[in-house]
Amino acid sequence: MSLKLKNKIMKKLFFVFLLMVISLLPAFSQKKHGFDPKRFEADLEQYITTQATLSPREAARFFPVYREYQEKMRALFTEQRHCRLIDINNDAACIEALRKQDDIDIEMKKLQHKYHQRFVKILSPSKVFKIIMAEDRFHRKAFERAVKRWK
Secondary structure: OOHHHHHHHHHHHHHHHHHHHHHHHHHHHHHHHOOOHHHHHHHHHHHHHHHOOOOHHHHHHHHHHHHHHHHHHHHHHHHHHHOOOOOOOOHHHHHHHHHHHHHHHHHHHHHHHHHHHHHHHHOOHHHHHHHHHHHHHHHHHHHHHHHHHHO
16 A cells, blocks of 8 residues: 555544544533533634634535534444444454445445535535635634543
8 A cells, every 4th residue: 555545544544533633522521510511512603704714604505514514424433433332352243333434434435425515516626625624723722622621
């Protein structure tokens, strides 16, 4: 396997891992800090709107589709978390969990691809790219804040 392909795969795996960690934050934050999912979503949307310089009209067209995408991704993350609830001493269960996690990873990439195609029908490709980058930055900052609160 080429180094370029390995790097690409590692970046994708890091992104999936980051999203999984972010999806777990509500469970941890809710007890200590009163995590508000509505506020988190509003902050994310405001950050994306600012970073990608979306007009009010663009935002109104984009965010309903984006929320639909996020809801489907969260469902896949939840399904993936359930795969970890197995007896690690049972090889058959481990193999099945690995297969299921791989299938979910593939499904996530397919869903991501499908929605990226939908996004570029709503916005310019450059704005879609800015949105993806802004979302990543927002989640990294949210994770850093959560870690600081935990300490």
